[in-house]
Amino acid sequence: MSETEDHSDDIALAGEYVLHLLNAADRRAVEARLTTDPVLRRLVRDFETQFAPMAEDIPEVVPPAALKARIEARLFDKPRKERRSIWRWILGGTLAIGVLAGALVMAPRLMDMGAPAPAMTATVAAEDGSLVVAARFIRETGMLDIERQAGGALPGRVLELWLIADGAEAPVSLGVLPPDGTAQITVPAALAGQLSGGLLAISDEPPGGSPTGAPTGAVLAAGPVIDA
Amino acid sequence: MSGIDDIEEMIVQVSLGNRAAFSSLYDATSAKLFGVCLRVLKDRAEAEETLQDVFLRVWQKASLYRANGYSPMTWLITLARNAAIDRLRARKAPAVDIDEVPDLRDAGPTPEAAAIASSERARLDGCLEELEADRSDAVRRAYLDAESYKALAARYDVPLNTVRTWLRRSLLKLRECLTR
Numbered sequence: 001m002s003e004t005e006d007h008s009d010d011i012a013l014a015g016e017y018v019l020h021l022l023n024a025a026d027r028r029a030v031e032a033r034l035t036t037d038p039v040l041r042r043l044v045r046d047f048e049t050q051f052a053p054m055a056e057d058i059p060e061v062v063p064p065a066a067l068k069a070r071i072e073a074r075l076f077d078k079p080r081k082e083r084r085s086i087w088r089w090i091l092g093g094t095l096a097i098g099v100l101a102g103a104l105v106m107a108p109r110l111m112d113m114g115a116p117a118p119a120m121t122a123t124v125a126a127e128d129g130s131l132v133v134a135a136r137f138i139r140e141t142g143m144l145d146i147e148r149q150a151g152g153a154l155p156g157r158v159l160e161l162w163l164i165a166d167g168a169e170a171p172v173s174l175g176v177l178p179p180d181g182t183a184q185i186t187v188p189a190a191l192a193g194q195l196s197g198g199l200l201a202i203s204d205e206p207p208g209g210s211p212t213g214a215p216t217g218a219v220l221a222a223g224p225v226i227d228a
Numbered sequence: 229m230s231g232i233d234d235i236e237e238m239i240v241q242v243s244l245g246n247r248a249a250f251s252s253l254y255d256a257t258s259a260k261l262f263g264v265c266l267r268v269l270k271d272r273a274e275a276e277e278t279l280q281d282v283f284l285r286v287w288q289k290a291s292l293y294r295a296n297g298y299s300p301m302t303w304l305i306t307l308a309r310n311a312a313i314d315r316l317r318a319r320k321a322p323a324v325d326i327d328e329v330p331d332l333r334d335a336g337p338t339p340e341a342a343a344i345a346s347s348e349r350a351r352l353d354g355c356l357e358e359l360e361a362d363r364s365d366a367v368r369r370a371y372l373d374a375e376s377y378k379a380l381a382a383r384y385d386v387p388l389n390t391v392r393t394w395l396r397r398s399l400l401k402l403r404e405c406l407t408r
Contacts, residue, residue: 008400015399019370020313021377021392045297047399050406052302053349054371055309058267060259067276068254071283076247127292164294166244197244201295219295224244 014043018051035130036154038218117228118145122200124161124223126151131221133161133177133202136228137187137195144174146183151220153179153204160205161185162215165194171201176209198225235300243290250287257301258283261308268312268374278315282308313374355405363398366391 016022017030034041118136125132131151137144146161153159162171175185187195203210204217235256241249261282265275285307293303356364362384369375369383377395381388 011403012396012399015403016396019367019395019399020310020317020374021370021395024317043403046403046407048306049299049302050348050352050402051371052299052305053346053352054368055260055264055305056346056349058260058263058372061263061266062259063262063276063279067280068251068258071254071280072247072251074280074284075250075287127289199243199291199294222291222295224291226245 018047120225122223122225124200124221126221144185148181160209162201164199166197195225239293264308265312278311282311
């Protein structure tokens, strides 16, 4: 297999990124590119995968027993103080404003809506928070209310929403998200029954949506469907 | 140790908020991931804090796992290694002189460990062997010990730009060999 000449810069760059050899500014630049460049993303994933066997040399060391209890307490016990520190951790880091953050954002919105309460909700979020879409399924109407809270489609591209049902092999398209911030998507009855326990994902697709019935572009965001 | 499919299933279950699966995943993988953090940080207290962050991230990011195309252990090791190296780089000054750290790798794998080495491992080793010895050594030190260009330049007593050129060329050769 031959790689083209100007491709070789990106190969070396992806390797340097995986080995953490870049300075902070260059590392951030690569991270920014990774959100939009599937070729670079694949190079990084390949190096991570190919280098991971080196970790076989690293001896296992059992961490102190108290550590597990501490982690579980931080995640699952919710006294006020602890909760605040988890929020600081989530918001302070460069991590996904993921599922937990989504719940926070949505709570007040649910209260000021006169509409029927949603049976299920999901926050479909990119790892870096660059795309956040809240989804609420209203059983009475069979509609999925969509609200884009951050980010959007790339120029000349669209966002397509997918359901990966629990135990399903392949995602099923729920439709292309319109360019406006909010949308209502009718969920066919057969799919509505599969929402619970499933995963919603958003992929980058050409105008009109995936031509193949399966995601063709990068998966930009994902989030589990939570029973309300 | 659980099989790889079990770990994958545990991650999927964790993404759905299954606490029992999270507990099982921790039991199955925390010793490996703690080893990775310790290897990079060479400091037990810092490695413990990092491991804690890693598992908080696992809980929160598990829903992204199915979309990212990584195998389960690669994903977990990458999370742990990235968290440990981020922490290492954030230190104001190195806690230890790298030359004072005993080199675990010099001892080489035991015959038992070598015998059970995976086929992916054999392929990687084969490709590393095609590089000059100090260059494959530099790749290993960068991956396993998070040695920077600066540290590697000092270790091999060559200018920083030279070591950078070495590494970049080595990465191209490795990519070529590994995708052959």
